[in-house]
Amino acid sequence: MGQGDNTMSEVREAVRLRYANVAKQLVVFNRPGSGPAGCCQADGPDCGCSGSYSAEALQEIGLTESVSLGCGNPTMLAELRPGETVLDLGSGAGLDVLLSARRVAPGGHAYGVDMTDEMLGLANGNKAKSGVTNASFLKGTIETIPLPDSTVDVVISNCVINLAEDKGAVIKEAFRVLRPGGRFAVADMVELEPLEPADKQALDKWAGCISGTIPISEYRNALVTAGFADVDFEIHATENMPGIDGKVGSAYIRARKPLM
Numbered sequence: 001m002g003q004g005d006n007t008m009s010e011v012r013e014a015v016r017l018r019y020a021n022v023a024k025q026l027v028v029f030n031r032p033g034s035g036p037a038g039c040c041q042a043d044g045p046d047c048g049c050s051g052s053y054s055a056e057a058l059q060e061i062g063l064t065e066s067v068s069l070g071c072g073n074p075t076m077l078a079e080l081r082p083g084e085t086v087l088d089l090g091s092g093a094g095l096d097v098l099l100s101a102r103r104v105a106p107g108g109h110a111y112g113v114d115m116t117d118e119m120l121g122l123a124n125g126n127k128a129k130s131g132v133t134n135a136s137f138l139k140g141t142i143e144t145i146p147l148p149d150s151t152v153d154v155v156i157s158n159c160v161i162n163l164a165e166d167k168g169a170v171i172k173e174a175f176r177v178l179r180p181g182g183r184f185a186v187a188d189m190v191e192l193e194p195l196e197p198a199d200k201q202a203l204d205k206w207a208g209c210i211s212g213t214i215p216i217s218e219y220r221n222a223l224v225t226a227g228f229a230d231v232d233f234e235i236h237a238t239e240n241m242p243g244i245d246g247k248v249g250s251a252y253i254r255a256r257k258p259l260m
């Protein structure tokens, strides 16, 4: 399981606090007709990710895109099949887990891992509303995933890995839990041009998916070092907030754990 609160770093605690507060706001936002909460939250980047979920798929689970804090739709990337096991790193209010659970039925299961109790509460409430039974939300950190080795077919994640201080540890953990041949299908924010030092250091901007972003070359290197093959990055939107213009973008990231 994840580390206890007493060993949490300042950055991780800032992230946890932010998403505990966001979870409380999402209870209010999650009504028909309300817009998306935005990528990583209202004062975070506007990465053009709204509209990426099919209305039919959302209707099936009784949720709206307003509960998404993501920067893309990793369930679209993942090409999920019935019978597969899926894991979502930093599952938030549970949208991608519940959509994945539908896609891997019958016989499959979708797990979400999140460290924030308020988000886990919201996700379990959304699961109850959706009628989905083949999904579970686990408390833990994505640096120490609470699942055994080689038990997952697909790792997805939506706008979360940038929030981790040690991306290498997260990527190694994703590799560990994947079965040989397993897929990594992730939406995340990346640094496209160097940010100002002040922007790299601000805790609020870290929790808002700006400061913690890393260049594609560094991300790719972490994936290759962990053992992943067929690593691919596709930038699908850039961020337009003042001072950050074009320096941060939303990427779809694909990779595969080799068979041997």
Ligand SMILES: C[S@@+](CC[C@H](N)C(=O)[O-])C[C@H]1O[C@@H](n2cnc3c(N)ncnc32)[C@H](O)[C@@H]1O
Residues within 6 Å of the ligand: 012, 015, 016, 019, 039, 040, 041, 067, 068, 069, 070, 071, 089, 090, 091, 092, 093, 094, 095, 096, 113, 114, 115, 116, 119, 140, 141, 142, 143, 157, 158, 159, 160, 163, 164
């Ligand atoms: C930007 S939100 C994205 C939520 C969800 N993936 C979505 O697309 O709506 C980030 C989520 O990741 C969780 N999170 C951030 N860092 C984490 C970590 N190191 N371990 C576990 N969960 C983490 C937060 O609690 C929050 O729920």
